[in-house]
Amino acid sequence: MTAGRRVVLAAMAGGLLAGCAGPNKGTDASAASPGSSQTGPAPVPSRATAPASGAATGPTVTRARIVARYGHSVPHSWGFDAPGVVHSLPRARNEIALTFDACGGRGGSGFDRDLIDFLRKRQVPATLFLNSRWIDENPAEFHRLAGEPQFEIANHGTRHLPLSVSGRSAYGIPGTRSAGEVYDEVAGNRAKLTRLLGAPPRFFRSGTAYCDDVASHIVRDLGERFASFSVNGDGGATFTHRQVHETVAAAPGGSIVICHMNHPEGGTAEGIASAVPQLLATGHRFVRLSDAFPA
Numbered sequence: 001m002t003a004g005r006r007v008v009l010a011a012m013a014g015g016l017l018a019g020c021a022g023p024n025k026g027t028d029a030s031a032a033s034p035g036s037s038q039t040g041p042a043p044v045p046s047r048a049t050a051p052a053s054g055a056a057t058g059p060t061v062t063r064a065r066i067v068a069r070y071g072h073s074v075p076h077s078w079g080f081d082a083p084g085v086v087h088s089l090p091r092a093r094n095e096i097a098l099t100f101d102a103c104g105g106r107g108g109s110g111f112d113r114d115l116i117d118f119l120r121k122r123q124v125p126a127t128l129f130l131n132s133r134w135i136d137e138n139p140a141e142f143h144r145l146a147g148e149p150q151f152e153i154a155n156h157g158t159r160h161l162p163l164s165v166s167g168r169s170a171y172g173i174p175g176t177r178s179a180g181e182v183y184d185e186v187a188g189n190r191a192k193l194t195r196l197l198g199a200p201p202r203f204f205r206s207g208t209a210y211c212d213d214v215a216s217h218i219v220r221d222l223g224e225r226f227a228s229f230s231v232n233g234d235g236g237a238t239f240t241h242r243q244v245h246e247t248v249a250a251a252p253g254g255s256i257v258i259c260h261m262n263h264p265e266g267g268t269a270e271g272i273a274s275a276v277p278q279l280l281a282t283g284h285r286f287v288r289l290s291d292a293f294p295a
Contacts (some may be wrong), residue, residue, distance in 0.1 A: 017043035027229045033189035061222055063183045068180065069221075070165065075212035078168055082216040085226045086203075089292040094253040094284045097292060098126040098272070099227065100261040101205065103160050104134030108237070108262040115261055115269035119150070124276055127227075127289045129156035129205045132189040134262060135196070146197055152288040153201060155224060158188030160207035163215040163226075173174050182215045184220050203289050209258065227289055229258035234271065237263035244271020249278045256289075 080087070119126055122243050128151050135142045145151050162168065162175035163182055169175055176182045181274070184205055194200040204224040210224060211219075219226045231251045234244045237260035244259070244267050251257055259268050276286075 029289065038236055063180055063187070066183045066218055067178075067180045067223065070182075070218055073165065073179070073214045075214045076166055078089070078164070078210065080166050080209055080228045082211050082213040082226070084213075084216045084220055085120055085211065085228050086289070086293065087228045088230045089254045089256065089287070091254070091292065095287050095292060096251055096253065096279065096284050097256045097287055097289055098124065098233075098259070099154075099205075099229065099289070100126055100259050101129045102131060102134040102138075102262040103156065103207065103260070104131035104137065104262070105160060108260075109134050109137035110262050110264050111138050112261045112264040112266075114264065115272060116145070118269060118273045118276075119282075120148070122276060123150060124286050125150045125152070125288045127152045127154050127203065128261065129154045129203070129227075130189075130193075131156040131160050131207075132158045132192055133160075135189075135192065142196070152203075152290050153193060153197060154203040154205065154227070154274070154289070155186065155189050155193060155201040156205055157185050157207055159184060159185060161185050163206035163209045163211035163219070165212060165214045165218075168210075170208040173208060175210065176215070179214070179218060180220045183222070186219055186224065190222060190224065200224075202295070203292075205258075225293070227256065229256045229275045231255045231257045233257045233259040234266065234268045236260065237266040237268055239267055239271065241267035241270035241274070244268055245274045248275035249270060251279070253284060283286060 074166060077083070089097055098218050130142065130153060146153050162173055163172040163185060164175035164177070165179050165182055167175060167177035176185050185206070190200060200223055202224060204219050216226050221238050231247060233248045239247065248257055248259075248271060259272065260266070261268070
């Protein structure tokens with residue numbers, strides 16, 4: 001799918017990728033820093049994977065190092081298409097990656113049990129992008145999800161902010177304002193997930209999925225890969241079940257589908273439950289992002 005088509009899909013949603021963001025998201029001071037004490041479930045048995053290709057595998061990449069390297073960098077792009085961002089699967093044929101965001105905070109810390117139970121019952125693999133605050137609000141659900149091999153846990157940020165080094169906004173949500181704040185947004189939840197999972201996450205998606213090219217490089221330096229999307233499956237958890245079905249069922253092979261798992265009141269679960277059998281019947285198969293992008 002072309003970059004233009006991705007933008008059209010986002011525009012059709014009327015900015016609804018920000019639907020789980022909540023008001024004044026950028027001013028939430030409750031987020032923990034990478035070194036702060038955080039509560040949560042005990043570590044689950046590790047399903048560790050090797051670090052992503054190109055990831056720093058030596059000494060820890062510090063905030064000071066990121067600021068020194070990128071503190072004066074000027075971004076040249078903004079949106080879904082920064083260099084290095086993953087939009088589709090490398091083996092386009094018949095594979096589709098279902099990805100589900102859990103945004104947390106005032107924008108929604110719910111848990112769509114019907115959706116997850118359907119995926120469990122049908123053994124459909126998926127990549128789950130979990131925000132730090134959602135994890136804190138749902139420790140039991142996180143612990144179970146993290147122990148199920150069909151689900152891959154990925155990083156959805158510490159405060160659910162658009163990822164910018166210059167404070168750019170997306171859908172009215174102020175983004176991070178510097179290289180240091182990009183580090184905080186990525187590394188805060190990365191530290192939490194590493195502690196809980198026993199291994200670091202391989203993929204990152206920012207709040208709203210927006211980033212600039214400098215921020216994308218920072219994500220990579222921190223050992224993760226920025227994952228965007230090619231199909232906006234549920235319009236920020238605002239689509240009806242019929243809209244979800246029509247959008248997801250039409251996804252071509254190679255798609256990365258973005259939906260949400262933190263709004264059980266929405267149409268996502270019912271739409272996915274009707275679209276998945278249709279896609280399977282037409283020869284498609286579902287994969288986690290790590291299956292499509294092996295380390």
